[in-house]
Amino acid sequence: MSLVVIGLVLSSALWALRPDNRPTRTPPSGAGPSGSTVVLPEEKVPLVTGDEAIHEIFIRAGCVVCHEIPGVPEAKGRVGPPLVLGSTGKRRLGDPAYRGKARTVHEYVIESVLEPDRFVVPGYPSRTMPAWYGSKLSALALEKIARYLEQQTGDEENEG
Ligand code: HEC
Known part of the structure; x- marks a missing residue:
């Protein structure tokens, strides 16, 4: 029951945090x-x-505030890239600027959540994704996130 209450409080908090309630077509600059x-x-x-x-x-983790995520209608954020790692993950790992330790897209997702500034996706702001997720997400939650996101495909550019 208290989880429901927390959920409600969090949803309204996230709603209030929405960058802008009007639909924007701002490119992800x-x-x-x-x-x-x-x-x-x-x-x-x-x-x-x-x-x-x-x-x-x-x-709950607030990812929806900053990201679009296929299959998650609430996730309409434009601050970070759409989370379609099934399409983009390999490219990140092959990027000459990539200095992380991940060998697979699965590992890359977890690394990106725990240490967002290890590799900053070109065209997106650094030091914007929270760096404290390691203290909020259990290992199981991270696993589930990675398993889900590594399977999502889509158009990263999202036609602006
Ligand atoms: C306050 C905004 C914000 C929140 C909240 C946020 N992110 Fe991000 N995220 C970003 C930004 C900006 C980037 C791109 C810059 C970078 O790479 O650090 C990013 C990058 C990423 C990447 C790398 C994507 C790619 O295409 O390579 C992943 C994966 C990711 N975020 C997952 C998450 C998950 C999962 C959550 C929730 C647990 C989350 N983010 C919460 C802003 C955010």
């Missing part, structure tokens, strides 16, 4: 619409155990 910065306060994000359904994990 870095900061949010007209230079506004999206900040997700750490205290708004509860611990995610991984027992939640994947959809719930993305909402």
